[in-house]
Amino acid sequence: MRETRYGAPHVTPAVLTMHWRQQTLVHWRYPPEAVQGLLPPGLLVDVFDGAAWVSLTPFVMRSVTALRCPLPPPVFLETNLRTYARLPDGRRGLWFFSLDVANPLMLAARAIGIPYHLAALSMESRAYEVGYSGQRRYGDASYRLRVREGAPVTQPDPLDDWLTHRWAAFSRRAGRLWLTPVEHEPWPLRRGTVLELSQTLTRSAKLPDPDSDVLVHTSPGVGPVRMGLPRLAG
Numbered sequence: 722m723r724e725t726r727y728g729a730p731h732v733t734p735a736v737l738t739m740h741w742r743q744q745t746l747v748h749w750r751y752p753p754e755a756v757q758g759l760l761p762p763g764l765l766v767d768v769f770d771g772a773a774w775v776s777l778t779p780f781v782m783r784s785v786t787a788l789r790c791p792l793p794p795p796v797f798l799e800t801n802l803r804t805y806a807r808l809p810d811g812r813r814g815l816w817f818f819s820l821d822v823a824n825p826l827m828l829a830a831r832a833i834g835i836p837y838h839l840a841a842l843s844m845e846s847r848a849y850e851v852g853y854s855g856q857r858r859y860g861d862a863s864y865r866l867r868v869r870e871g872a873p874v875t876q877p878d879p880l881d882d883w884l885t886h887r888w889a890a891f892s893r894r895a896g897r898l899w900l901t902p903v904e905h906e907p908w909p910l911r912r913g914t915v916l917e918l919s920q921t922l923t924r925s926a927k928l929p930d931p932d933s934d935v936l937v938h939t940s941p942g943v944g945p946v947r948m949g950l951p952r953l954a955g
Contacts, residue, residue: 730902730904732948736787737947737948738784738789738946739783739784740942740946741905741944742780742942742944744779744941745778745853745940746777746884747777747937748776749931749932749934750772750934751772751773752772753766753771753773755773756773762898763809763898763954763955764891764898765807766805767805775803775928776801776802777922778800780942781797782796782799782822784944797823797824798822798844798855800820800840800842800853801820801821802820804816805884806891814888816890817835818928819838819862820835820836820837820838821842822837822838823840823841832894835892838859840857843855850867851867851870852866852917853867857925861921862925863921864921866918867915867916868916869916870911870939873910880936881938884938888904897955898954899953900952900953901948903947903948903949904946904948904949905946908938908943909940910939910940911938913938915937
């Protein structure tokens, strides 16, 4: 597959296109074995300096189209809990423990093994602070997050790149592992500081509770984001 100048695959045809806006990424270190046990057969936990990472990522979805047909509503919220994984041949991507979304149309992605959940989500922003909250419609998974945006990341370090340069999403359907290619420009990043954080999403995903040592990025977003056809990963 042809790649863009920044290393992402050039996705064609695009099944879904969208814009991701007002994104926050809260990252926790985990022991690799705590994450590996929750991944499907054939998928390996990816590590940086010996640690696995799990990220809570709330954001705004805008202008979603499926095969060039706009999906209503034009703006809605989504929150993901993800980790970083790779195939035995070295291909790297994301594995989603959960995707909470305010738009019921997105639940159709369950057909390809993407674990969407309907949730009540909210966001508020003022000056350099942004807050998010979510409550899953079924079950007790919820979170509250408030962060302060910091300085722009003008020279991303290797961990910044490792956490944000991911051009594939893995899923499991019908007993097989699938890979969906993703194309977008690199994230414009800022540092961030957690002002408030309470959540049960990691516990709902059967992960140990994370410690309080977090790394935070914020971003105004990227777009258009192009997602291709899922294909067998093996």
